[in-house]
Amino acid sequence: MVTKQDLLDCHKRITPFIHNTAVLTSRLIDKEFNAQVFFKCENFQRAGAYKMRGATNAILQLSEEQKKSGVVTHSSGNFAQALSLAAQSVGVTAHIVMPNTAPEVKKVGVREYGGKIYECEPTVEARQALADEIGLKTGATFVHPSNDTNVILGQGTAALELLKKQRDLDFIFCPVGGGGLIAGSALVAKYFGDNCSVYGAEPFEADDAYRSLQSGKIEGNETTNTIADGLKTMLGDKNFPIIKELVSGIVRITEDEIISAMRLVWERMKIIIEPSSAVTVAAVLKQSKEQPEVFQNKKIGIIISGGNVDLSNLPF
16 A cells, blocks of 8 residues: 655656756736646656656665566556666666657667667567567566556656645646556645645547446557557556545547647747647636536646657647
8 A cells, every 4th residue: 555655765866867947937828728737747747748756666675686687568658668768877777668669769769778679569469579578588577668667656747746846736737648647646636735636637549447436447549549658558457446445536638639739838938848738728628618617717737648749740
């Protein structure tokens, strides 16, 4: 059972290796959303995404013997870069399995951070099979991008910093891919929030978390045809029980809504966010239009999960 102290200890452990990222606001966006919105900008994090937090915590918890053999993971990009950089920071080898459809900008990042890339077909089964094979050959410890308690704790520290700065949030919104960020954020809201509800956002094209909450069991995706490449993975047996207990709901978003929200933030706030982050902005905007009374004069925290965008392939 994760405790309040576990989260505090995790934050203290990883603080020397991460940025305490900015919390930004926008008067124009507040007016459009009819609420006060606080953006926790993990697009400014090392490696360009919040995943540096969980990756760092997971590596720092390894034994010295495990560190000598390295780590292995599978990721479409952001966790791949994060684990590579976290490993490099403490002198550990990182083996990274990436789908052959991963954005080139994310592959470049992995290489720059010293990660060794192994490409595979873009399926969960292919990713895991190759990661297992590498683990057997090298002795590397497998670190799951989202279904790992140390990773979940690390990812939650973004919400912890947000609540330390803005203690009276009514809501926190997170994107949902593998479930590590929203599970960690929900634990933080439980222990450090004051009646703060946590909601997720995901594309209709990869809505397994929405359907999992409806059915009460982990569901898969029949399609993952979404621009939000970081949200194509499934929930796991370590994060889903937390999500089921502590997350208030999940809002589904169309591809057009993702693109519109991404453009809105680029234009209004002058910061680069990736489509997986725009899903969350789109969810708050959608709810503010459909149920304005819910958000009126409320304080909403949005985790901007990352800013790793292929600038040669923008959707607008």
